[in-house]
Amino acid sequence: MTGSATITGEEQAIAAAVLRSDRFRLEREADWVRLDAMVTAMEQGRLKRLADEDVLALPVLYRHLISSLSIARESSLDAGLIAYLEALTLRAYYVVYGTRTTFGGWCRSFFGGGLSRAVRAIGFDIAVAFAAMVIGAVLGFMLVEADPQWFFRLVPAQFSDVRIPGASRDALLGTLFGKQEGDGLSVFAAYLFNNNAQVAILAFALGFAFGVPTMLLLVYNTATLGAMLWVFASRGLTVEFVGWLSIHGTTELLAILLAGAAGLHIGRALGFPGRRSHLAALSQSGRTAAQVMTGVIVMLICAGLLEGFARQLVQSTEIRYAIGYGILALWLAYFFAYRPRRS
Amino acid sequence: MARAATLGRTRGTDPRLRRTLVTPEGVALDVAVASASARIGALFIDLTILFGLVLGFVLTLMLLAWAYSTTGLPAVSDGFMNFLFVLFIIGLFLARNAYFLFFELGQRAATWGKRSVGIRVASRDGGRLTAEAIIARNLLRDIEMFLPLMFMTSGGLQGTLSEFAAWSGIIWVGIFLLFPLLNKDRLRCGDLIAGTWVVDSPRSALGAVVASGVTPALAAGDDIALPADRYRFGERELSVYGEYELQMLEQVLRTANPDALETVAATICAKIGWSAPVGDEQAFLEAYYTQLRARLERGLRFGRRRADKNS
Helix, strand or coil: CCCCCCHHHHHHHHHHCCCHHHHHHHHHHHHHHHHHHHHHHHHCCCHHHCCHHHHHHHHHHHHHHHHHHHHHHHHCCCHHHHHHHHHHHHHHHHHHCCCCCCHHHHHHHHHHHHHHHHHHHCHHHHHHHHHHHHHHHHHHHHHHHHCCHHHHHHCCCCCCCCCCCCCCHHHHHHHHCCCCCCCHHHHHHHHHHCCHHHHHHHHHHHHHCCCHHHHHHHHHHHHHHHHHHHHHHCCCCHHHHHHHHHHHHHHHHHHHHHHHHHHHHHHHHHHCCCCCCHHHHHHHHHHHHHHHHHHHHHHHHHHHHHHHHHHHHCCCHHHHHHHHHHHHHHHHHHHHHCCCCCC | CHHHHHCCCCCCCCHHHEEEEECCCCCEEEEEECCHHHHHHHHHHHHHHHHHHHHHHHHHHHHHHHHHHHHCCCCCCHHHHHHHHHHHHHHHHHHHHHHHHHHHCCCCCCCHHHHHHCEEEEECCCCCCCHHHHHHHHHHHHHHHHHHHHHHHHHHHHCCCCHHHHHHHHHHHHHHHHHHHHCCCCCCHHHHHHCEEEEECCCCCCCCCCCCCCCHHHHCCCCCCCHHHHCCCCHHHHCCCCHHHHHHHHHHHHHCCHHHHHHHHHHHHHHHCCCCCCCCHHHHHHHHHHHHHHHHHHHHHCCCCCCCCCC
């Protein structure tokens, strides 16, 4: 009623208002309407079109609004007014305490330090997951050495085509060098949708169950690797096999390690929340773990590209080593040595 | 008293979904957790939009490829095509996540689907909604739904999908889809991990002052008798009603439906022993409303509340 009135009209309205609570409302209404317009503009992403004085006034208007709401709740019985103030306060609250970053801004801060910080924050879990993987590999190797029949229990049938205990050296060499079946694309696709990407994601997702399935998964998967290593080692092909594996395996195993550690981090928060509530512990660890997992996804894509293309293009063991461990060194340096100052 | 305190707060939502959120300033605000039906509706809208975008993109690519082949330029090598296809697969994955991230990182914290059903993401503890939280809740969406479905589809296409794997995939997706129904805050696993929840986005419209005593003519400068002057109610007439009736009367006055005004005026008159003001219900009710509110608010300032006529 007074929104479009002249100043004298407004003053008159305030003076004429019978109720004290209505006078309270009429005196402050202009501020609320101004804040309402600003909040609406910001919700629609037109922040840049707001005038400077409006942006500066936002926190002040927000505080005024909150005190108005508190007063209105205690002194006014105008249900429509209180509902409006409640809704406007909630909207203004979402704007004032909304996300500060844009998608692009987040990407920059994430790759420029956020990811490295998150990885360092779960250092303990990484150590545990690493121990599990080493134990698994050693276990697989020793089990198959004790009794080669273990190989068929550990290694899924799809991998043990030629690569079985007792295979000839030439047959094994053939799997390491030369063109494999399929081109880069099908290898990449099979990679992305089938084996190790699934392992990494499962290792993370199963962390919910206090991390126990994650540990089992890590041990089992590296046991397979250890068993495979024994087959090649028994024919004196250790160096070549490790080279073949390293070119993408360093990235991939590191990704699985990080995914498992992220899962363990969540499982550990769930099992031992400390002084926090379970939900608070879960959400706190979940945010860290999610950042690590975003990094894992990037690493898995890199590993897929390396497996699909680089492994077949590069046939020399020395260069395979150089690429594999060069990339590993880059990852490690990025995660642990790269510490830009927090902005 | 408890009832009086809830008066004037959010109405029309399921009481089981109503929550209080305390802002960092210490003010308690009412929020309503988004219902499961709104969530699933938003998801379907988002999936439809994503599917439409992908379809449009693929069709554009096919059109380009067709245009390229008709121009008779040298054919592209297989290796290069493979490379493009791999980029396409990665691009799909990133685009799907970017869609959710981009919109939920915006000021409205809602995708198109969420916006259209009027819900948004918010931080559960009342603090700032961080980018990490958005990442976490969307990453889990992939694990909950997209990845198992993709593994199953690709396994099915390659013929490596065992019956066991198919069933476990279906159960996996089913558990995660039903998860919001199994807790009171309708949290998805991603919300649980990220410390977020999905709430109704507030809408606000400021109604005019009810019965301000100011008529448009007065605002323009003329001097007319105020409605309150024509009807004077004593203590006995005003003491029959409480806050609940006052706010019902406010609603009636805001809607200003003539039939309702007549009925309400007749009811009040019967209650206080007056004769009905035929033809002048609006002025009568405004006067009664103003004086009743003045009386109740005076009591409020002295710490005396009256929830309704029975208290």
